[in-house]
Amino acid sequence: xxxxxxxxxxxxxxxxxxxxxxxxxxxxxxxxxxxxxxxxxxxxxxxxxxxxxxxxxxxxxxxxxxxxxxxxxxxxxxxxxxxxxxxxxxxxxxxxxxxxxxxxxxxxxxxxxxxxxxxxxxxxxxxxxxxxxxxxxxxxxxxxxxxxxxxxxxxxxxxxxxxxxxxxxxxxxxxxxxxxxxxxxxxxxxxxxxxxxxxxxxxxxxxxxxxxxxxxxxxxxxxxxxxxxxxxxxxxxxxxxxxxxxxxxxxxxxxxxxxxxxxxxxxxxxxxxxxxxxxxxxxxxxxxxxxxxxxxxxxxxxxxxxxxxxxxxxxxxxxxxxxxxxxxxxxxxxxxxxxxxxxxxxxxxxxxxxxxxxxxxxxxxxxxxxxxxxxxxxxxxxxxxxxxxxxxxxxxxxxxxxxxxxxxxxxxxxxxxxxxxxxxxxxxx
Amino acid sequence: xxxxxxxxxxxxxxxxxxxxxxxxxxxxxxxxxxxxxxxxxxxxxxxxxxxxxxxxxxxxxxxxxxxxxxxxxxxxxxxxxxxxxxxxxxxxxxxxxxxxxxxxxxxxxxxxxxxxxxxxxxxxxxxxxxxxxxxxxxxxxxxxxxxxxx
Numbered sequence: 001x002x003x004x005x006x007x008x009x010x011x012x013x014x015x016x017x018x019x020x021x022x023x024x025x026x027x028x029x030x031x032x033x034x035x036x037x038x039x040x041x042x043x044x045x046x047x048x049x050x051x052x053x054x055x056x057x058x059x060x061x062x063x064x065x066x067x068x069x070x071x072x073x074x075x076x077x078x079x080x081x082x083x084x085x086x087x088x089x090x091x092x093x094x095x096x097x098x099x100x101x102x103x104x105x106x107x108x109x110x111x112x113x114x115x116x117x118x119x120x121x122x123x124x125x126x127x128x129x130x131x132x133x134x135x136x137x138x139x140x141x142x143x144x145x146x147x148x149x150x151x152x153x154x155x156x157x158x159x160x161x162x163x164x165x166x167x168x169x170x171x172x173x174x175x176x177x178x179x180x181x182x183x184x185x186x187x188x189x190x191x192x193x194x195x196x197x198x199x200x201x202x203x204x205x206x207x208x209x210x211x212x213x214x215x216x217x218x219x220x221x222x223x224x225x226x227x228x229x230x231x232x233x234x235x236x237x238x239x240x241x242x243x244x245x246x247x248x249x250x251x252x253x254x255x256x257x258x259x260x261x262x263x264x265x266x267x268x269x270x271x272x273x274x275x276x277x278x279x280x281x282x283x284x285x286x287x288x289x290x291x292x293x294x295x296x297x298x299x300x301x302x303x304x305x306x307x308x309x310x311x312x313x314x315x316x317x318x319x320x321x322x323x324x325x326x327x328x329x330x331x332x333x334x335x336x337x338x339x340x341x342x343x344x345x346x347x348x349x350x351x352x353x354x355x356x357x358x359x360x361x362x363x364x365x366x367x368x369x370x371x372x373x374x375x376x377x378x379x380x381x382x383x384x385x386x387x388x389x390x391x392x393x394x395x396x397x398x399x400x401x402x403x404x405x406x407x408x409x410x411x412x413x414x415x416x417x418x419x420x421x422x423x424x425x426x427x428x429x
Numbered sequence: 430x431x432x433x434x435x436x437x438x439x440x441x442x443x444x445x446x447x448x449x450x451x452x453x454x455x456x457x458x459x460x461x462x463x464x465x466x467x468x469x470x471x472x473x474x475x476x477x478x479x480x481x482x483x484x485x486x487x488x489x490x491x492x493x494x495x496x497x498x499x500x501x502x503x504x505x506x507x508x509x510x511x512x513x514x515x516x517x518x519x520x521x522x523x524x525x526x527x528x529x530x531x532x533x534x535x536x537x538x539x540x541x542x543x544x545x546x547x548x549x550x551x552x553x554x555x556x557x558x559x560x561x562x563x564x565x566x567x568x569x570x571x572x573x574x575x576x577x578x579x
Contacts, residue, residue, distance in 0.1 A: 027433070027436070351499075352497060352498035352499060352502075353498075354472060354474075354497075354498035354499075354500070354559070354562065355441070355498050355499045355500075358437070358440065358556065358559065359433065359437055362433035362436050362437055363433050369472070370471065370472045370473060371472065371473035375473060378473065379473075383496075384472075384473040384474060384475060384496045384497060385472055385473045385474070385497075385498075409433075413433075413434055413437060413441075414441070414446070414499075
């Protein structure tokens with residue numbers, strides 16, 4: 001490979017050295033970790049940032065005058081600036097730390113939703129959403145006597161944009177959509193949805209849980225009003241997430257949690273709110289994990305998000321080609337690899353995903369099995385569960401090959417019985 | 430690949446796979462006394478269990494249908510062989526016994542005899558995450574027994 005070609009792709013061998021986790025064995029075999037859409041592993045730079053904080057400058061933020069508190073506050077706010085740059089936010093005052101994507105979406109529902117959605121209004125989401133982008137809107141609709149609508153998924157696994165054009169109407173207050181699907185692997189046309197929402201006077205909330213870790217995401221370029229994501233899927237720690245809110249929208253939003261740190265003045269009669277974004281961060285925040293999230297964003301920026309995306313798409317296409325030709329296996333989502341990212345969800349005609357998952361686990365291969373927190377979508381395919389292999393910056397083609405060999409071995413294992421393996425009446429195709 | 434195969438054999442005994450592929454008593458009843466549907470929110474697996482009881486409150490017919498993995502569905506099929514002629518209390522006692530088996534308690538020889546082929550599911554004890562699968566049908570039976578009592 002020429003130097004030019006190399007510089008355009010990730011140096012996976014070098015990246016793997018940053019991830020101590022990849023050295024471990026599972027059931028006596030080298031780990032093949034293919035559950036990255038559930039959570040990614042962490043590079044030592046991120047782990048070290050946590051250790052540094054706890055060993056050297058653990059102190060509460062925004063409070064003391066002592067050196068440690070100043071250092072902790074500076075690191076905490078620097079991490080916010082790093083994340084703002086990572087998603088091209090206009091500045092860091094519109095970046096709110098939360099616990100995860102789910103809390104970010106709930107913050108929108110309670111803080112913005114309760115004040116802006118009324119009886120007879122509607123919220124338009126999609127039929128492929130994660131439960132975290134369905135249930136908060138259902139509950140908001142119940143509280144406000146509003147309606148939740150779902151943009152259907154077309155036969156080719158993409159969003160039905162013609163239907164979206166009709167579903168989003170003058171009573172739509174919010175469009176909520178995932179940027180990339182954790183089951184179908186498809187990338188949704190968020191920019192077009194944002195334009196559609198704005199033409200009707202609605203706002204758009206983007207669930208970036210699967211996109212922010214994997215591709216360049218530019219909140220201003222996409223035109224989104226809200227972007228929610230979690231750090232743990234992008235080399236960062238668990239327990240911390242982000243909500244970006246467009247400044248003009250954020251300025252009018254009321255807090256939803258109250259207490260310390262979110263106020264500027266408290267009397268026995270009432271309180272004044274702190275500046276943005278602090279009024280949305282009540283209580284002592286998750287300081288260590290915020291700092292480590294900034295390091296994770298830097299780590300990914302250092303790799304180059306365009307290269308990360310190219311790597312994921314290439315592995316996604318490779319796995320798609322290999323799995324869909326296996327006998328009795330079906331892959332969910334678009335057949336066109338250019339519409340997909342780095343994951344492949346699939347099912348076998350007669351072997352349940354959990355049984356496949358247990359067999360692969362014995363071979364050291366970790367995949368996700370189940371409904372993927374998208375019960376309505378999975379059931380719409382006539383199945384109750386699917387298996388999913390998802391890739392990240394350290395995944396190799398050899399690991400995809402190991403998956404494919406593992407699947408063949410699992411099929412052979414479950415076919416060993418004298419009772420011939422046949423499509424079970426209990427599993428619908 | 431020999432090692433994984435041998436490991437898996439503990440979980441997937443021949444009799445378990447046979448019940449998965451050829452589920453017993455899997456035809457819906459025309460007039461069930463109780464009809465219960467449960468699912469496992471962790472994985473989405475589903476079990477529907479129907480009982481027909483006589484005037485004496487004893488089970489005369491059973492049906493278990495569903496969708497899910499080899500463990501949850503074979504457990505449902507094996508269950509159908511253990512309920513005939515039992516009343517609500519008898520069903521409850523069987524559920525308690527099966528829970529103890531799957532959670533790793535040592536059972537007496539007499540208890541193991543009562544459970545018959547279900548002993549083949551005992552391998553699930555080494556796979557804590559799969560114990561829930563094996564218990565799904567039994568939580569349906571427990572609910573059905575409660576309804577039968579009422």
